[in-house]
Amino acid sequence: MTTVLVVDDQILVRAGLAALIHAAPGLDVCGQAADGEQAIALAARLRPDVVLMDIRMPDVDGITATERILAQAADPLPRVLVLTTFDLDEYVYGALRVGASGFLLKETPPERLLTAIEVVAGGDMLFAPSVTCRLIEAYAHRIGQEADAPTELDPLTARELDVLQLVGAGLGNSEIADELAVTVGTVKTHLNRIMTKVGISSRAQAVVLAYDSGLITPRRALPG
Template sequence: MTRVLVVDDQVLIRVGLAALLRAAPGMEVVGEAAGGAEAVALAAAERPDIVLMDIRMPGMDGITATGRILAEATEPAPRIIILTTFDLDEYVYAALRAGAAGFLLKDTPPERLLAAVETVAAGDMLFAPSVVCRLIEAYAHRAADKVAPPPGLDPLTTRELDVLRLVGQGLSNPEIAGRLVVSVATVKTHLNRTMAKLNLSSRAQAVVLAYESGLVVPGGAG
């Protein structure tokens, strides 16, 4: 059973999403929140598997709430899907940087929304890495002067750097395995160690860091 927390300040959207999820087999709605602060409290109390998080809300917005939830969560941390109106949105970039697992447009058909929740619950990114890379290329250079520098990559081994660079370029684990001539299991091990060393909570966050650290250059191979 996939436990979902729904967060949106618009009551019709929130109630509609909750009703859709409750009607789907294998889904359980553990709470509904109208704002970021309420979402943080409910996430701590209910420990959902998935959080559907509206990005623009009065008070604590979805970006801040995403960071708070992930920072305060016990393992396994919930995976957060950002709900937005535009797929190329600077707020979405910031949410991915905070550790969100992906983003979903609010006009997504119901069947695709349910499939998206299942995809993220299974541990995958919501959208193809190439879509995330397009978003990051659009905003990484703009964000450089607005955010703290990313953590250094000194703790990483040469092979971990190779894996992070290829993740940043949008390659899947099988594609990385083929490029480095290793098994997919080995790629997963290197990526898991990299994320643990750098305190990253999602693959999308690893892509962001690859750009912000200069390991991958927007428009180039890095």
């Protein structure tokens, strides 16, 4: 059973999301929070598998709450799925930066939301199509202006760089294994080593690192 903490400052939205999730097979609502501060406290006490996180809330916003939840959580870390009305690039980037595993809009159909919860609970990432392309283009423009920025990739081997580049390109573990002609277990091992070496804790942060370091841009060829 996948446990979900629902965080939203609007009581009708929060109650509706909780009812939807509670009715879905394999999902259970373990708690509800009306703001970021409450979400932080409940996440520490309840240890949900997934936190469904609103962005714009009074006092402590969803990005700050996500950062604090993941910073204080014990392994296994909860997966944070951001659900917001606002498809602003700064929110997507901020959510990725602090370790969120997904970003969806509140206009998302119910069945897609339920699927997204299962996807992020399984360790993968999921983003609304309407924001993904804009985010990548923003990264491409930013990297072009920061070519001299220091890199965090020096500790990585050539094969680890290949894996990180493919993660940044959006490939899943099985697709990376096919691309590099290795096993899925080998891909997971490389990814764990990458995270340890560069001090990150999620696949989402690995995607950010791939773009932030200039390892990948939307027009760069994948390793062959």
